[in-house]
Amino acid sequence: MNLHDLTVSEAVRLLRERSLSSVELTGALLQRIESVDTQVKAFLTLMADEALLQAELADEALASGEGGLLTGIPVAIKDVISIKGTRTTCGSRILENYIPPFDATVVCRLREAGAIFVGKTNTDEFAMGSSTENSAYFTTHNPWDLGRVPGGSSGGSASAVAAGEALAALGSDTGGSVRQPAAFCGVVGLKPTYGRVSRYGLVAFASSLDQIGPFTRTVEDTALILQCISGQDPDDSTSIGVPVPDYVAEIRKDVKGLRVGIPKEYFVEGIEPGVEKTVREAIGQLQDLGMVLEEVSLPHTKYALPTYYLIAPAEASSNLARYDGVKYGLSAPDATTLWESYMRTRERGFGPEVKRRIMLGTYALSSGYYDAYYLKAQKVRTLMKQDFDAVFERCDVIAAPATPTVPFRIGERVADPIQMYLSDMFTIPANMAGLPALSVPCGFIDGLPIGLQVIGKAFDESTALRVAYAYEQSTDWHKRRPPLGEVAD
Ligand code: GLN
Numbered sequence: 001m002n003l004h005d006l007t008v009s010e011a012v013r014l015l016r017e018r019s020l021s022s023v024e025l026t027g028a029l030l031q032r033i034e035s036v037d038t039q040v041k042a043f044l045t046l047m048a049d050e051a052l053l054q055a056e057l058a059d060e061a062l063a064s065g066e067g068g069l070l071t072g073i074p075v076a077i078k079d080v081i082s083i084k085g086t087r088t089t090c091g092s093r094i095l096e097n098y099i100p101p102f103d104a105t106v107v108c109r110l111r112e113a114g115a116i117f118v119g120k121t122n123t124d125e126f127a128m129g130s131s132t133e134n135s136a137y138f139t140t141h142n143p144w145d146l147g148r149v150p151g152g153s154s155g156g157s158a159s160a161v162a163a164g165e166a167l168a169a170l171g172s173d174t175g176g177s178v179r180q181p182a183a184f185c186g187v188v189g190l191k192p193t194y195g196r197v198s199r200y201g202l203v204a205f206a207s208s209l210d211q212i213g214p215f216t217r218t219v220e221d222t223a224l225i226l227q228c229i230s231g232q233d234p235d236d237s238t239s240i241g242v243p244v245p246d247y248v249a250e251i252r253k254d255v256k257g258l259r260v261g262i263p264k265e266y267f268v269e270g271i272e273p274g275v276e277k278t279v280r281e282a283i284g285q286l287q288d289l290g291m292v293l294e295e296v297s298l299p300h301t302k303y304a305l306p307t308y309y310l311i312a313p314a315e316a317s318s319n320l321a322r323y324d325g326v327k328y329g330l331s332a333p334d335a336t337t338l339w340e341s342y343m344r345t346r347e348r349g350f351g352p353e354v355k356r357r358i359m360l361g362t363y364a365l366s367s368g369y370y371d372a373y374y375l376k377a378q379k380v381r382t383l384m385k386q387d388f389d390a391v392f393e394r395c396d397v398i399a400a401p402a403t404p405t406v407p408f409r410i411g412e413r414v415a416d417p418i419q420m421y422l423s424d425m426f427t428i429p430a431n432m433a434g435l436p437a438l439s440v441p442c443g444f445i446d447g448l449p450i451g452l453q454v455i456g457k458a459f460d461e462s463t464a465l466r467v468a469y470a471y472e473q474s475t476d477w478h479k480r481r482p483p484l485g486e487v488a489d
Contacts, residue, residue: 003028004164005481008073008221011167015062015072022062022072026055026116029074033118033165036484041140042150042160044079045087045120054116061114069228071114076166078157079120080127081212082201083107090203091123091135091153094323094330094349104201105236106170106212106229113228118166121156125351126320127172127205129153130180130423133414134353141410142184143482144448148407151181151423154215158185161215163484168225169215174205175308176402176427178213179439183402183451186441186480188222188468189215191427193459194434195240197226198233206315207238209308209431218478219440219469223247226461242459250462251469256290258467261395265301266426271404274445279401282442282452282471286399289470294395298387303380304428305421310364310377311432316354317361323349356417385433392457397467401426402439402451426453436461440468441477449477 014020058072082100124134132155143163150159154171158181173191182189214225232241325331325345332344364373430437439451456464
């Protein structure tokens with residue numbers, strides 16, 4: 001068996017038994033990156049030397065019977081999450097040479113658990129996009145079909161896991177950026193409840209929506225990574241001290257009798273018939289597993305996309321004001337006044353989608369328009385949350401498609417932002433309501449993966465994971481691997 005095909009849980013077991021060393025495993029992953037990443041292009045920065053050094057230390061810890069939940073496991077980190085001393089570009093020219101002086105809390109926690117970082121993965125610039133085509137550096141390719149996008153914005157992390165370049169990865173999800181690429185790349189991806197995972201060290205996009213979440217090949221592995229990164233953090237005042245359950249134990253609990261809401265607003269015009277059919281079959285399987293299905297309504301779903309495109313750009317325009325060329329990042333050297341320096345730095349440093357969002361957001365927040373746009377959008381957001389509250393009085397989870405289509409072709413949507421935005425129509429509502437949601441592989445159309453989305457109650461990642469685990473165990477979608485040749489272009 002190829003070492004790069006191992007799941008996290010399998011590798012943890014082999015490492016603990018000492019039938020595999022972390023140096024062997026990390027070496028095999030780095031080898032895999034070398035042979036396939038010229039095609040997939042998942043990584044912006046590789047950390048090969050550091051990873052091998054960490055692997056040696058992990059082997060020493062394992063030899064002396066020490067170590068945490070992930071000792072010796074190679075993982076990849078989306079390039080909007082800070083690793084001390086390693087370039088963190090956010091897929092932007094404005095941070096091309098930025099080296100953070102501190103670790104994000106999630107990075108500290110993975111380090112404490114013993115994980116090894118193999119590199120930083122590609123992303124749409126500042127996580128704004130659904131395809132990685134907005135990265136200032138290059139586009140990542142979908143390992144299942146190199147002519148198609150891996151989704152975004154965490155497309156590098158999703159494709160790295162799908163292609164066997166890392167056993168797990170972290171991404172960030174503001175409107176779907178973990179779940180949509182997970183669906184497109186045939187892996188599991190979870191956005192935790194807002195407040196479950198610390199955002200300290202995550203470069204902010206839209207602070208009231210952003211959450212960090214894992215990508216893995218199995219639900220059990222997602223439970224394991226979530227276990228390691230969850231919990232309150234004094235450095236993030238929006239992280240909440242709700243006790244963190246033992247997710248790996250929780251997923252094995254019985255699912256019989258669980259009530260699953262099927263929102264009728266998620267099976268509407270715009271969804272590809274093949275995707276709808278596949279997702280409906282997966283939902284039928286939930287019933288076969290003993291769960292009880294109920295059609296429900298989330299009436300404000302149609303407002304999710306327009307309200308998101310007021311709130312997210314408004315918050316982004318404020319968060320991105322800090323990139324002014326003064327303290328760090330790109331700085332235009334040829335300006336004669338401070339104002340000119342701001343203008344040139346931002347003109348050169350930001351790409352077109354980021355500029356579009358800054359303009360939209362600045363407009364929505366401007367005096368005289370704030371009430372009509374930002375404030376009104378926040379009110380609609382409350383209505384959307386109330387829709388979910390009502391459904392969760394009767395249901396334990398909600399099941400729906402993760403995306404309306406299969407992965408689209410590279411270039412197909414770049415000229416049409418609305419088409420690109422529509423890719424997130426089913427993922428945005430969970431961000432607006434702050435709820436946990438995941439995508440689990442539920443089938444293929446012409447070799448392209450489809451994701452089933454499971455949305456849970458706030459802070460009840462356990463039940464969503466449990467439903468996904470029961471489903472996964474009754475299928476073999478998670479055992480498929482992309483048909484990726486090892487010969488570089
Ligand atoms: N695709 C959405 C956007 O462009 C969501 C991005 C995200 O979740 N980071 O805003």
